[in-house]
Amino acid sequence: MAARLALRGVALGYLALLLALPLGIVFFNAFGGGFHQAWAAITQPDALHALWMTVLVTAIAVPANTIFGIICAHALVRSDFRFKRVLDAALDLPFAVSPVVVGLALFVVYGRTSPVGAWLLAHGIHVIFALPGLVLATIFVSLPFVVREVAPTLAEIGTEQEQAAAVLGANAWQTFWRVTLPSIRWGVIYGVVLSTARSLGEFGAVSVVSGHLAGQTETLTLFVEDRYQAFDPVGAYTAAVVLALLAFATLGAMNWLAAKEKSKWQSLPATSEKASATTSP
Amino acid sequence: MAATDLALPARWTRSKSNNGIGLPAAPGIATAYLTLIVLIPLAAVVWRATSDGTSGFFEAILQPQALAALRLTFIASLAACALNAVFGTILAWVLVRDDFPGKALINALIDLPFALPTIVAGLTLLALYGPHSPLGVHLAYTQAGVGLALLFVTLPFVVRNVQPVLMELDLEAEEAAASLGASQLTTFRRVILPSLMPALLSGVSLAFARSMGEFGSLVLMSGNIPFKTEVASVHIYGQIESGDVAGAAALSVVLLAVALVVLGLVALFQRRAARGS
Numbered sequence: 037m038a039a040r041l042a043l044r045g046v047a048l049g050y051l052a053l054l055l056a057l058p059l060g061i062v063f064f065n066a067f068g069g070g071f072h073q074a075w076a077a078i079t080q081p082d083a084l085h086a087l088w089m090t091v092l093v094t095a096i097a098v099p100a101n102t103i104f105g106i107i108c109a110h111a112l113v114r115s116d117f118r119f120k121r122v123l124d125a126a127l128d129l130p131f132a133v134s135p136v137v138v139g140l141a142l143f144v145v146y147g148r149t150s151p152v153g154a155w156l157l158a159h160g161i162h163v164i165f166a167l168p169g170l171v172l173a174t175i176f177v178s179l180p181f182v183v184r185e186v187a188p189t190l191a192e193i194g195t196e197q198e199q200a201a202a203v204l205g206a207n208a209w210q211t212f213w214r215v216t217l218p219s220i221r222w223g224v225i226y227g228v229v230l231s232t233a234r235s236l237g238e239f240g241a242v243s244v245v246s247g248h249l250a251g252q253t254e255t256l257t258l259f260v261e262d263r264y265q266a267f268d269p270v271g272a273y274t275a276a277v278v279l280a281l282l283a284f285a286t287l288g289a290m291n292w293l294a295a296k297e298k299s300k301w302q303s304l305p306a307t308s309e310k311a312s313a314t315t316s317p
Numbered sequence: 318m319a320a321t322d323l324a325l326p327a328r329w330t331r332s333k334s335n336n337g338i339g340l341p342a343a344p345g346i347a348t349a350y351l352t353l354i355v356l357i358p359l360a361a362v363v364w365r366a367t368s369d370g371t372s373g374f375f376e377a378i379l380q381p382q383a384l385a386a387l388r389l390t391f392i393a394s395l396a397a398c399a400l401n402a403v404f405g406t407i408l409a410w411v412l413v414r415d416d417f418p419g420k421a422l423i424n425a426l427i428d429l430p431f432a433l434p435t436i437v438a439g440l441t442l443l444a445l446y447g448p449h450s451p452l453g454v455h456l457a458y459t460q461a462g463v464g465l466a467l468l469f470v471t472l473p474f475v476v477r478n479v480q481p482v483l484m485e486l487d488l489e490a491e492e493a494a495a496s497l498g499a500s501q502l503t504t505f506r507r508v509i510l511p512s513l514m515p516a517l518l519s520g521v522s523l524a525f526a527r528s529m530g531e532f533g534s535l536v537l538m539s540g541n542i543p544f545k546t547e548v549a550s551v552h553i554y555g556q557i558e559s560g561d562v563a564g565a566a567a568l569s570v571v572l573l574a575v576a577l578v579v580l581g582l583v584a585l586f587q588r589r590a591a592r593g594s
Contacts, residue, residue: 048423136530140362140557
């Protein structure tokens with residue numbers, strides 16, 4: 037019993053020092069000068085524009101990766117093709133590569149000194165230091181989430197219902213919309229939540245390709261750094277609080293979805309093997 | 318389903334009747350998208366790093382400042398991963414075997430470093446352990462501060478990898494060991510730990526990969542002092558800003574190589590874990 041209490045103390049103390057206290061202090065620093073000061077900091081034009089850029093980039097990157105994710109999961113689970121193992125392995129690269137390297141990679145391909153970048157510039161398309169660069173960087177870093185959530189679900193549901201639909205005369209499109217998509221929807225939603233959190237919070241990769249033009253190419257995470265470096269801690273902490281609240285919303289959504297998934301599997305005792313493999317508390 | 322799924326992709330290849338109904342275009346579309354978004358840009362970095370010849374590549378990565386940044390990143394990552402291997406296992410054990418009010422909340426909190434933007438993580442640590450620390454602990458702009466930031470961002474990896482294995486573990490073996498007179502420590506070392514090892518190693522590897530490339534949480538916390546607190550990704554960022562793209566690409570290739578090796582190790586550990594269960 038004493039050992040158990042000691043371990044509990046160590047675990048909770050570690051979490052408090054590493055997670056809870058630092059977060060608490062950020063809220064304190066943001067609102068320490070009063071709510072009005074914080075409100076003024078987050079409603080200044082540059083802050084609002086940065087928030088808008090973050091929302092815009094996320095609104096492009098997440099749907100792109102969701103569509104790709106469903107197609108890619110389908111390819112991995114339902115098809116056999118030559119390079120399947122390579123594709124599977126390469127999907128993990130965005131999780132392992134440094135965000136700065138991602139930014140550099142886009143810089144090398146689309147910068148003004150590269151043939152591709154020069155050609156695009158000659159046709160009036162700016163990628164680096166512009167919105168397309170921010171979007172490409174965000175798509176890169178959040179690419180695997182939907183695939184990795186959907187593929188196991190797709191493998192689990194099998195093809196019996198789809199075959200039944202096909203036998204009854206449904207075409208491929210109808211089968212997908214009416215049979216496949218409803219069965220994998222929780223996997224898709226979970227992947228979308230994770231992608232959205234990653235997209236809203238990406239910093240390193242967008243930092244390289246953004247050019248840090250306040251009011252133009254600055255996202256909310258870049259705004260945090262910019263305000264801190266400009267000795268405007270209230271601006272930095274207030275924007276950080278906005279991002280932290282979005283992170284909490286993500287956590288809430290993840291837990292809600294995990295609970296939903298768990299109760300679904302518990303109501304289907306035949307698949308208890310799957311439930312214990314993929315649900316954690 | 319927790320955020321581990323992103324770290325521990327379930328292997329679906331052996332599951333039932335999956336081939337048969339396929340979208341004929343899906344493999345092509347998936348491969349093209351991944352190639353365009355991920356593979357071509359990364360290949361371009363490798364190409365750029367070696368475009369001045371292999372001597373230029375080695376010259377760039379053997380620069381004293383680049384070497385110092387690599388060494389610090391490597392040592393700090395190892396240290397952070399070792400600490401989180403211990404604390405992560407303790408946390409997982411407490412979350413699975415212990416019971417106390419508020420446990421569900423604590424369990425949800427573990428994923429926070431995955432959900433919180435890295436720059437916010439850096440700012441939060443700076444607020445508590447920086448120059449205006451209310452605790453009087455000043456770790457900003459030190460190597461300890463670098464380690465602290467890495468501890469923060471890698472916290473969930475070990476917990477979320479070990480936790481499901483611990484839940485699955487049979488209590489009978491432990492009870493047998495205890496009834497045969499093994500102490501709690503011996504039971505843990507000889508009975509529990511061997512079963513946890515593949516998951517633990519896979520979590521540590523993922524944490525290590527993450528640490529080696531970490532940027533956002535270190536930008537503010539480390540102070541970026543060359544030869545002292547500058548990590549590899551921050552050094553690369555500085556090189557890009559000063560126009561040394563070839564140098565930045567060379568160091569990036571080193572980080573890419575480390576990432577590939579670690580991904581290979583993770584695959585190995587996960588195969589071993591799958592065989593063990």
